[in-house]
Amino acid sequence: MAIRKELLAELTARREEAMAGGGLDKMEKRRKKGLLTARERLDDLYDKGSLQELGMHVDHDTAGIDHKRLPGDGVVTGIGNVGGRPVAAFSQDFTVSGGSLGRMHSEKICHMMETAASLGLPVVAINDSGGARIQEGVLSLSGYGQVFFRNVELSGLVPQIAIIAGPCAGGAAYSPALMDFLIMTRKGSQMFICGPDVIKASTGQEAPIEQFGTADAHASVSGNIHFVADDDKHALEITRKLLSFLPLNNMQDPPHRIPDTIKVEVDTAMNDLVPEENRTPFDVSKVIARLVDGGDFLEVQREFAKNIVVGFARIDGMVVGIIANQAMVKAGTLDCDSSDKGARFIRFCNAFNIPIVTLVDIPGFMPGLAQERGGIIRHGAKMLFSYASATVPKITVILRKAYGGAYLAMCSKDLGADFVYAWPSAEIAVMGAEGAVKVIYKKEIDGAEDPKAKEMELRARYVKEFASPYQAAEHGLITDVIAPSETRSKVAMALRIALTKRVTRPPKKHGLIPL
Incomplete structure (x- = not known):
């Protein structure tokens, strides 16, 4: 007896709904802006066809709020291969409730990180979120705390790489900050604790976002990030390159490519x-x-x-x-x-x-x-x-x-x-030598007919002797x-x-x- 066709049809429909995220129209708008969708980012990171998704059918916690479906609760998590080696990752979906973090959203991320810890896999976090989901109140704050806790648990255990590919504001910025390497795109991304409006309201100070919240500002002034990418694809290219130098975990050696013999050459x-x-x-x-x-x-x-x-x-x-x-x-x-x-x-x-x-x-x-x-x-x-x-x-x-x-x-x-x-x-x-001779040979310099010439002579002597x-x-x-x-x-x-x-x-x- 073959499986009932309506069950397969329901599975297909549910998968299509999950893959569509916040809707095909929203995805198309992002593409027109030169931005990849959450799943496209993972597809670009991983070797073709290697992604094993975790929690595709998860929906948001509906307690106390409306029952509108949020496919995947705004985040895609999974494990796939990068250059033939396994890597765990999550990618926040801005088309689903602005990629906001709620209880199930955080649980998916935490489950992925716990899996990475137990398997000894690097973690890649693609951040593109409007922040805590206000409707879920303290559960959202708790969710961030759970993620931060696991960032610290994984620190020094497996490499952690964060990509800032969209908004990353307030408490959301601290998960990337707890990771090992931060890659930020010039296009479409911002990262800050307090935005320009909050800064002005609380201090009266005018603070254009270009001065503190952009990739260039973080790369050159604050030092909060490690790489600047032109766009999503460039960020994922940097990620793959970085992973090529790193071991999967702290118990392994890095991926050396040691030849059988050493070439003793003079350059x-x-x-x-x-x-x-x-x-x-x-x-x-x-x-x-x-x-x-x-x-x-x-x-x-x-x-x-x-x-x-x-x-x-x-x-x-x-x-x-x-x-x-x-x-x-x-x-x-x-x-x-x-x-x-x-x-x-x-x-x-x-x-x-x-x-x-x-x-x-x-x-x-x-x-x-x-x-x-x-x-x-x-x-x-x-x-x-x-x-x-x-x-x-x-x-x-x-x-x-x-x-x-x-x-x-x-x-x-x-x-x-x-x-x-x-x-x-x-x-x-x-x-x-310039400072030392003035201390060690002060009398000889002061007593010389030509102090400058004597000082130059003594500098050479100092270098040779000391x-x-x-x-x-x-x-x-x-x-x-x-x-x-x-x-x-x-x-x-x-x-x-x-x-x-x-x-x-x-x-x-x-x-x-x-x-």
């Missing part, structure tokens, strides 16, 4: 990148491009705190997180923002077993009253804490300047670096002095050796990073 072009004069700024991104496989580097937070560069790449097939001082911006000094940016990236890499390669060219911490009053001591300490607590392989290359406490903060051997290399151009000292990389090597503080042309081969060999690293730390709940 003479690397020598040509180094200016003759150590105080001449040079672009560290050119070093990164020659260091990593095929120049393929996914930079994170490109527009924020540009004096430090962070991102993912592969070196001889091994996934690494790269942290580098950028001498082209603020001379590569560490300030409050760059310290926060670097520390957060280090801690992510450590949580997910990603080796860290640090490129050092730093004259010190950023001087100035604003930095001191802004808490540079507290912020800079985050870099020290993050590097010292990281147990993944840590390879450091000192390119040029490495002075004072900033030398330590950029993963010196004393902070647990496994291998430390220095170029012959490296200067490692308590302070730079800042030479060979002096650091003699004391075992660096592994080797290498030519720039040898950098890629040396780092690749060090990484291959260090992949088996295992560190046992004293038992404790967690350290207390200076937040």
Whole structure:
């Protein structure tokens, strides 16, 4: 006996209703604006045909409100493959009650996150919501709390990526903020706690949304997001690229592509990148491009705190997180923002077993009253804490300047670096020659016939006697002095050796990073 046709017809009708979301007309209006629908976003994220949807037939909690159906309660959740590896995701549907969050909406998200935790799968959250569903009152607030709780439970367990593809206001902004990476589209998205009207009503201050709620503002000013996407498709492309560098969970290694043999090659072009004069700024991104496989580097937070560069790449097939001082911006000094940016990236890499390669060219911490009053001591300490607590392989290359406490903060051997290399151009000292000679050789300079010429002579003497990389090597503080042309081969060999690293730390709940 075949199954009754009316049952199959009902199933088909219910599926069609769920797939239509808030209606075909609303979907078409979104497409005309260049926006994808909730399901189209998941289709674009996942390998074709791999999505296994969770809770397609869920409807909203009708207690105390009208009985109008809300297909899926305004959110699509499921698990599918990205590049052949499983990933859990949700995508809020703005065509259904503005994508507002109610009790069943939050339960679907929480169920998906609990499933991701138990299976060890990354989570992708596509946010496009008008916020809490007012009609469900405190149940909506409770729903947000349940989601936040699971964001924290999953932190450090599986990678969490948020895409801001529409409105994300008020309490809704805190779930993305609790995740590891935020991608925001320039088209159609906004994120803020209080909008322009609320700010004006409460403070009297005019605050155009362009100054604080857009993707560009969050990328360059507040530092709340990590990537800016042109549109939905670009955001999903960034997501897939990011996932290609990450393990599924904290118990796995990242997806290395290690060849059977290491190519020991000399890259003479690397020598040509180094200016003759150590105080001449040079672009560290050119070093990164020659260091990593095929120049393929996914930079994170490109527009924020540009004096430090962070991102993912592969070196001889091994996934690494790269942290580098950028001498082209603020001379590569560490300030409050760059310290926060670097520390957060280090801690992510450590949580997910990603080796860290640090490129050092730093004259010190950023001087100035604003930095001191802004808490540079507290912020800079985050870099020290993050590097010292990281147990993944840590390879450091000192390119040029490495002075004072900033030398330590950029993963010196004393902070647990496994291998430390220095170029012959490296200067490692308590302070730079310009300031040091005025302290150490003050009498000689003052008594000279030509003080300026004497000072220049003494600078060279100081560098040779007190800042030479060979002096650091003699004391075992660096592994080797290498030519720039040898950098890629040396780092690749060090990484291959260090992949088996295992560190046992004293038992404790967690350290207390200076937040």
